[in-house]
Amino acid sequence: MAFPFQIKSLSDYQQAYKHSVESPEKFWAGIAAHFKWKKKWDKTLEWNFDQPDVKWFVNGKLNITENCLDRHLRMSCDQPAIIWEPNDPEEHHRVLTYNELFFKVNQFANVLKNNGVKKGDRVCIYMGMVPELPVAMLACARVGAIHSVIFGGFSAQSIADRLFDAQAEFIITCDGAYRGAKDIPLKNTIDDALVGCRFVKRVIVLTRTHTPVSMIKGRDVWWEDEIKKVETQGNPPYAAEEMDAEDPLFILYTSGSTGKPKGVVHSSAGYMVYSTYTFVNVFQYEPGDVHFCTADIGWVTGHTYIVYSILCAGGTSLMFEGVPTWPDAGRFWDIVEKHKVNILYTAPTAIRSLMAYGTSPIVGKDLSSLKVLGTVGEPINEEAWRWYHEHIGKGNCPIVDTWWQTETGATMISNMAGVTPAKAGYATLPLPGIQPVLVDEKGVEIEGNDVSGNLCIRFPWPSIIRTTYGDHERCKLNYFTTYPGYYFTGDGCYRDENGFYRITGRVDDVLNVSGHRIGTAEVENAINMHTGVLESAVVGFPHDLKGQGIYAFVILEKMHENQDQTRLDLLQTVTRIIGPIARPDKVQFVTGLPKTRSGKIMRRILRKIAEGDLSNLGDISTLLEPMVVEDIKNGKV
Ligand code: PRX
Numbered sequence: 001m002a003f004p005f006q007i008k009s010l011s012d013y014q015q016a017y018k019h020s021v022e023s024p025e026k027f028w029a030g031i032a033a034h035f036k037w038k039k040k041w042d043k044t045l046e047w048n049f050d051q052p053d054v055k056w057f058v059n060g061k062l063n064i065t066e067n068c069l070d071r072h073l074r075m076s077c078d079q080p081a082i083i084w085e086p087n088d089p090e091e092h093h094r095v096l097t098y099n100e101l102f103f104k105v106n107q108f109a110n111v112l113k114n115n116g117v118k119k120g121d122r123v124c125i126y127m128g129m130v131p132e133l134p135v136a137m138l139a140c141a142r143v144g145a146i147h148s149v150i151f152g153g154f155s156a157q158s159i160a161d162r163l164f165d166a167q168a169e170f171i172i173t174c175d176g177a178y179r180g181a182k183d184i185p186l187k188n189t190i191d192d193a194l195v196g197c198r199f200v201k202r203v204i205v206l207t208r209t210h211t212p213v214s215m216i217k218g219r220d221v222w223w224e225d226e227i228k229k230v231e232t233q234g235n236p237p238y239a240a241e242e243m244d245a246e247d248p249l250f251i252l253y254t255s256g257s258t259g260k261p262k263g264v265v266h267s268s269a270g271y272m273v274y275s276t277y278t279f280v281n282v283f284q285y286e287p288g289d290v291h292f293c294t295a296d297i298g299w300v301t302g303h304t305y306i307v308y309s310i311l312c313a314g315g316t317s318l319m320f321e322g323v324p325t326w327p328d329a330g331r332f333w334d335i336v337e338k339h340k341v342n343i344l345y346t347a348p349t350a351i352r353s354l355m356a357y358g359t360s361p362i363v364g365k366d367l368s369s370l371k372v373l374g375t376v377g378e379p380i381n382e383e384a385w386r387w388y389h390e391h392i393g394k395g396n397c398p399i400v401d402t403w404w405q406t407e408t409g410a411t412m413i414s415n416m417a418g419v420t421p422a423k424a425g426y427a428t429l430p431l432p433g434i435q436p437v438l439v440d441e442k443g444v445e446i447e448g449n450d451v452s453g454n455l456c457i458r459f460p461w462p463s464i465i466r467t468t469y470g471d472h473e474r475c476k477l478n479y480f481t482t483y484p485g486y487y488f489t490g491d492g493c494y495r496d497e498n499g500f501y502r503i504t505g506r507v508d509d510v511l512n513v514s515g516h517r518i519g520t521a522e523v524e525n526a527i528n529m530h531t532g533v534l535e536s537a538v539v540g541f542p543h544d545l546k547g548q549g550i551y552a553f554v555i556l557e558k559m560h561e562n563q564d565q566t567r568l569d570l571l572q573t574v575t576r577i578i579g580p581i582a583r584p585d586k587v588q589f590v591t592g593l594p595k596t597r598s599g600k601i602m603r604r605i606l607r608k609i610a611e612g613d614l615s616n617l618g619d620i621s622t623l624l625e626p627m628v629v630e631d632i633k634n635g636k637v
Pocket of ligand 1: 491
């Protein structure tokens with residue numbers, strides 16, 4: 001059975017797009033009618049971008065897990081919901097059918113209840129890529145708790161900041177996680193984070209790596225023991241909590257241009273409706289297809305396209321615990337062959353790193369099951385696009401280049417596989433319901449084609465960010481005040497002569513390193529915490545594999561003392577404060593930074609130097625001390 005709202009041709013798309021712009025409420029009400037509601041909504045949309053205040057499906061009641069699970073039990077109970085491929089190819093993979101996933105989610109929802117978790121509570125999830133991670137997320141959603149998944153690569157300090165911000169009293173974690181050749185000691189990191197977070201009442205620990213861990217009496221319990229308690233209670237089903245359409249489903253922290261990551265809040269209904277709509281249409285998912293999204297669930301891509309949208313659509317989601325290059329660079333292709341993957345969705349950085357191994361890891365691998373390829377997270381360079389198309393898709397698979405953000409919840413601009421045209425390096429056309437505009441520095445709309453500007457969205461879509469947790473003003477300031485009347489994405493964008501969109505990268509102080517979003521201010525704050533550092537400035541520079549690398553200019557109290565050691569110490573400090581993903585690739589010690597007379601750092605100049613573009617630094621006459629620029633140029637690393 002195809003999906004009732006699946007777009008099947010270019011003219012379908014054009015019609016749907018027109019309808020979605022002319023009567024957005026009618027359009028989305030029509031899509032939302034295909035979901036399971038406990039009570040239908042009274043009004044489709046109320047909105048105001050000035051506050052901002054956006055409500056979709058006002059007074060509708062639902063539980064997203066009934067859409068992800070219960071709804072499929074009659075027709076597809078034995079169909080795989082999740083296929084789990086472990087890190088080690090020698091270990092057996094696991095398959096959870098819809099029936100089994102339903103059972104496990106109900107069981108764990110009871111565990112949460114037994115441990116005091118209630119509707120509205122915040123639950124932090126810090127786990128590796130094991131099937132119990134989606135089980136934990138869905139169980140939270142079933143009881144109405146708000147989950148906040150934290151990527152396994154973040155440090156104890158980053159976790160503590162997030163726990164504190166969300167006032168999360170419950171944590172679900174693992175003893176450790178396998179990633180390639182490494183065992184990551186997750187519970188130990190949680191213990192370090194909890195030293196300063198006394199408000200945490202309960203830590204539930206799943207056994208995965210058998211790494212020794214300390215279990216604190218009265219606070220820490222084993223997942224397996226808690227499940228046994230539910231078994232002795234007779235495994236009662238858990239009646240899904242009735243949630244308002246606008247009740248938060250999850251918080252996901254992401255970096256912005258200020259120092260502190262912000263907790264992006266998504267709603268229950270709007271997120272469900274829009275993410276599922278995009279999943280079915282962008283990937284042209286057909287019932288029975290195996291969809292392999294290689295992202296980590298710690299990022300929004302994993303939330304949306306490994307868990308929620310695909311389960312709402314009754315699809316089969318393949319999740320992988322490991323990394324693309326272990327035990328060798330053929331791991332993805334082995335997985336595609338073994339599980340007959342139909343749709344592969346990955347990041348340009350992964351494609352570039354696999355390209356570097358040449359084509360020998362692909363030789364002899366049967367990739368004929370593939371129908372659709374996708375990319376996300378950063379602009380894809382044409383060379384990587386062509387390699388993906390030719391060597392992985394064998395020239396037969398459309399590539400969808402999906403542009404979106406943590407804040408948008410799901411794909412906003414993308415071609416639809418085989419339905420709308422693709423163009424290398426271009427996200428191409430907006431999905432129905434999305435009204436992109438380009439604005440100039442003053443916020444004036446730039447009309448016409450073959451133009452560049454800052455990318456904004458004019459009208460709300462169902463999965464737009466609702467707030468930043470605990471600080472609504474911040475949400476307003478970050479996204480809705482730069483260009484009043486619009487949601488501002490932070491991205492620069494080019495619209496070509498045919499109206500196709502090409503994302504050119506961030507125009508704010510946010511870096512995109514291997515598809516991970518990192519604020520320069522966050523890295524600077526971490527560097528500045530190191531003893532002996534007076535000041536620092538961090539910028540991005542083009543990096544062959546990572547897309548962008550991190551370049552730090554640092555002023556030390558004592559410039560000439562043991563710089564090599566200090567450099568290593570600085571890297572260690574950043575790893576401790578944020579995590580290994582934020583370690584600078586280059587550290588240059590400088591005696592001064594280029595500043596304007598008002599004390600503002602001229603990052604434009606530092607960016608040029610980091611890029612190696614030393615000849616054309618633009619006007620430096622407004623600098624307080626133009627001479628520092630020469631010094632920095634001479635000392636470039
Ligand atoms: O700069 C854009 C880039 O990633 C940013 C969003 O990062 P994050 O919230 O971590 O979400 C990533 C996964 C959805 C955007 O502001 N970006 C994302 N997708 C693309 C992209 N840049 C170019 N092309 C894309 N397809």
